[in-house]
Amino acid sequence: MGSINSGENITTIKLPLTRSSDWRISLPGKLNKVNSEGVLVDCQDWQLGCTELKQLRSYIEQAGLKLISIRSNIPETIVSAAALGHQSTLVLQKSVLVENSSPKSEEAKSNDSPKLLFHEGTLRSGEHLSAEGDVLLLGDVNPGATISAGGNVMIWGRLRGTAQAGKLGDKKAKIIALELRPVQLRIANAIARGPEEKPAQGLTEEALLESGKIIIQPARVNPFMFDRT
Amino acid sequence: METNTRIILICSGKGGVGKTTLTANLGIALARQGVCTAVLDADFGLRNLDLLLGLENRIVYTAQEVLEETCRLDQALVKHKQEPNLSLMPAGNPRMLDWLKPKDMQRIVDMLSEKFDYVLIDCPAGVEDGFRNAVAASKEAIVVTNPEVSAVRDADRVIGLLNTHGVKPVQLVLNRVRPKMIASQEMLSVDDVTDILALPLLGLVIEDEQVIVSTNRGEPLTLTGGNSPAARCYSNIARRLQGEEIPLIDPSKQGSGVRDKLKRLMQTKIF
Numbered sequence: 001m002g003s004i005n006s007g008e009n010i011t012t013i014k015l016p017l018t019r020s021s022d023w024r025i026s027l028p029g030k031l032n033k034v035n036s037e038g039v040l041v042d043c044q045d046w047q048l049g050c051t052e053l054k055q056l057r058s059y060i061e062q063a064g065l066k067l068i069s070i071r072s073n074i075p076e077t078i079v080s081a082a083a084l085g086h087q088s089t090l091v092l093q094k095s096v097l098v099e100n101s102s103p104k105s106e107e108a109k110s111n112d113s114p115k116l117l118f119h120e121g122t123l124r125s126g127e128h129l130s131a132e133g134d135v136l137l138l139g140d141v142n143p144g145a146t147i148s149a150g151g152n153v154m155i156w157g158r159l160r161g162t163a164q165a166g167k168l169g170d171k172k173a174k175i176i177a178l179e180l181r182p183v184q185l186r187i188a189n190a191i192a193r194g195p196e197e198k199p200a201q202g203l204t205e206e207a208l209l210e211s212g213k214i215i216i217q218p219a220r221v222n223p224f225m226f227d228r229t
Numbered sequence: 230m231e232t233n234t235r236i237i238l239i240c241s242g243k244g245g246v247g248k249t250t251l252t253a254n255l256g257i258a259l260a261r262q263g264v265c266t267a268v269l270d271a272d273f274g275l276r277n278l279d280l281l282l283g284l285e286n287r288i289v290y291t292a293q294e295v296l297e298e299t300c301r302l303d304q305a306l307v308k309h310k311q312e313p314n315l316s317l318m319p320a321g322n323p324r325m326l327d328w329l330k331p332k333d334m335q336r337i338v339d340m341l342s343e344k345f346d347y348v349l350i351d352c353p354a355g356v357e358d359g360f361r362n363a364v365a366a367s368k369e370a371i372v373v374t375n376p377e378v379s380a381v382r383d384a385d386r387v388i389g390l391l392n393t394h395g396v397k398p399v400q401l402v403l404n405r406v407r408p409k410m411i412a413s414q415e416m417l418s419v420d421d422v423t424d425i426l427a428l429p430l431l432g433l434v435i436e437d438e439q440v441i442v443s444t445n446r447g448e449p450l451t452l453t454g455g456n457s458p459a460a461r462c463y464s465n466i467a468r469r470l471q472g473e474e475i476p477l478i479d480p481s482k483q484g485s486g487v488r489d490k491l492k493r494l495m496q497t498k499i500f
């Protein structure tokens with residue numbers, strides 16, 4: 001599952017926002033200052049296709065570095081990154097448009113209303129979708145694909161790959177799918193293999209943590225409503 | 230340059246599932262149905278489309294010389310003796326892989342589009358450069374897979390990549406189907422596969438030892454218009470590709486007993 005967080009050997013580089021300057025101009029200079037082996041590139045609001053991402057990658061390789069992971073708040077960029085086989089994270093940033101607000105007020109803002117990442121389309125083998133808050137997927141998660149969220153994972157479709165909820169430790173996070181047949185489930189620090197037997201048809205199920213173990217049960221009447229306490 | 234030529238990539242992700250066999254048989258079948266068709270061998274590393282078509286000894290120039298402009302397109306094209314509607318554009322030297330770029334593939338395909346109604350591209354296995362070069366030049370795709378978990382997994386990955394490259398439509402061919410094994414649930418069923426891949430099913434190809442015999446002879450099954458089960462599968466795929474509506478029959482859902490199913494399989498003109 002190509003997990004990254006080896007931590008110390010990775011430097012994060014942020015591309016400038018689209019309207020401030022072209023990333024191709026500022027990137028080489030930034031790369032020269034990096035003294036780790038790997039870099040994580042936050043592409044911010046750049047919509048990059050495979051060709052442009054390859055260009056980005058060759059800049060990085062020319063500097064003798066390795067591209068470890070891509071972040072962006074543009075889904076297209078993330079999809080291209082996944083297509084090129086890179087670990088990628090979609091960041092839903094509510095404050096993108098508020099440029100001059102201080103970091104503090106930004107934090108306050110994102111805390112009082114939970115973020116929801118909405119994605120339409122099936123995740124196929126080798127693709128990853130990751131959200132900081134909750135994630136709602138309209139489509140299936142196929143075997144070999146991964147979906148993860150800081151909060152809840154909601155799948156309006158079939159879960160047959162790997163899902164992780166509460167990846168930063170939220171033990172109240174849940175995983176819900178119209179059909180729950182995952183390879184593996186993770187909630188906070190708990191890991192469980194998917195059930196062997198096929199679930200009953202047409203039964204929405206949810207996975208949650210109960211005294212440290214992941215259990216699967218039929219979802220409540222309206223599975224896509226969460227009470228956040 | 231925009232033409233109405235259908236440029237179809239035949240790909241799979243996993244190796245050895247039957248891409249080249251499908252390309253050769255589909256090429257012949259389309260040609261027999263009167264369609265002017267080119268098959269392009271994009272598997273520069275392990276070229277063998279020429280072999281399957283029995284054209285190996287007639288190759289003079291390849292895509293490499295065309296790109297280097299040391300020969301004209303029609304000098305490199307190898308016309309099939311029995312089916313003159315079909316021509317092969319042979320792959321060049323494996324060392325081409327070192328310099329070949331998507332735009333080179335695009336150039337070759339553009340040239341072929343001016344002369345042919347169909348261009349079938351035999352894609353190499355994997356999702357690396359060879360695949361990317363071929364995808365860049367393709368408009369639509371046929372994903373070939375086998376009823377096996379690993380082949381389906383790889384096909385799924387390839388479909389995701391085709392989607393991000395805007396290739397469409399993408400259709401599915403399920404090759405090496407063994408009704409007996411499906412019936413006894415030793416193999417993924419047609420439904421299992423389409424359920425995951427969620428693609429329109431262009432056709433099934435039955436496991437048939439005649440495929441191997443014909444491969445070794447360099448005479449694709451569809452060439453003789455023969456009646457072996459796989460030959461029928463291939464020509465039905467060619468006809469569906471042209472928009473004819475030929476119903477698909479899932480062999481494992483016919484009749485009740487295994488024997489019944491097999492018998493039907495032999496008789497039926499469909500699937």
Ligand SMILES: Nc1ncnc2c1ncn2[C@@H]1O[C@H](COP(=O)(O)OP(=O)(O)OP(=O)(O)O)[C@@H](O)[C@H]1O
Binds near residue numbers: 244
């Ligand atoms: N329907 C079938 N029944 C029996 N044998 C088959 C069938 N289809 C393909 N084969 C056999 O499977 C083998 C692999 O086929 P083929 O070379 O077409 O695969 P490929 O996908 O092109 O492989 P590669 O990835 O190496 O290019 C060949 O020996 C071929 O004869």
Ligand SMILES: [Mg+2]
Binds near residue numbers: 248277
């Ligand atoms: Mg082949």
